């Protein structure tokens with residue numbers, strides 16, 4: 001008889017989106033024209049050419065060996081300047097920045113370095129799909145804090161306090177938020193900061209969508225609030241903002257007492273981010289930023305087309321997202337579960353979306369739709385949805 005695989009890993013659920021992903025792939029293979037609004041990566045053209053050029057040059061020059069585990073010093077310096085100028089976060093590039101293979105690695109290493117077996121991590125629900133599995137893999141206990149759709153998923157201190165126990169250790173914040181499209185106001189972040197200081201919690205702040213802001217919304221890094229620097233790990237990366245998902249390049253900033261621990265996790269799992277991707281990252285931060293502006297402007301227009309279109313559909317209502325590239329419409333009036341709704345759209349309209357339940361119980365009654373498709377494709381998806389609803 002074989003030994004059982006790890007019970008800790010067995011407790012990690014496969015993504016609730018799997019069924020839709022598998023079915024979408026099968027339909028596409030059979031030649032059906034599926035409009036995929038399920039995606040988590042922009043299809044806004046390719047990675048800007050100057051980033052590819054910097055990467056190719058690095059390969060040609062033989063930069064294909066391990067780098068320092070914490071990343072190339074030139075890249076860490078560029079990241080520290082960016083964090084200082086744009087986020088009011090002050091990190092020493094020598095000791096307080098770690099370049100990681102993707103933001104996912106930064107998230108996992110941060111969680112694994114802050115919680116011990118049985119410690120609790122507070123996750124605002126609905127939330128991005130990988131926080132809970134990362135907490136479980138690290139031996140921790142995910143504690144979900146339900147946010148209410150009636151308040152457009154606002155965070156409030158009272159809800160957080162209800163879930164605190166003597167084992168609470170970490171609070172995970174993601175603004176701009178995937179899947180809701182919310183951008184947390186300074187007051188919400190201050191409430192989070194108060195709970196963290198009163199109860200001596202670490203904060204993990206995932207800011208990967210910070211460039212995707214609309215209207216007058218502004219991004220505030222929770223680590224820049226008074227007294228938060230020492231307890232906050234800020235993670236961010238290149239995947240979304242520079243269309244570099246395949247480069248697998250992210251980073252984190254935290255005080256040295258934490259980075260010294262986080263670095264050990266990275267050293268033993270991955271050692272370092274890919275050397276030539278890091279040169280691409282230097283090219284991205286040093287190069288022209290016009291690409292980002294153009295992308296966000298285009299997404300702004302697509303956001304309006306999708307939100308207005310959704311609000312004209314029977315049984316569907318949608319807040320105008322404040323950031324990210326996701327709409328999170330409420331479909332509860334259709335009397336279908338989010339899984340049934342997503343399945344029905346795929347079968348009958350050939351439109352792929354992510355059921356809200358994938359993001360936690362508070363996501364039920366919603367679906368997530370990415371507006372990273374072209375405006376005509378979004379328009380067509382709306383027409384197809386209108387026909388079946």
Ligand code: PLP
Pocket residue numbers: 040101102103104105128174178206208237238239240245248249250
């Ligand atoms: N954090 C959030 C909130 C995300 O939505 C994603 C990707 O979808 C990531 C982190 C992962 O980023 P990366 O591709 O750099 O690992």
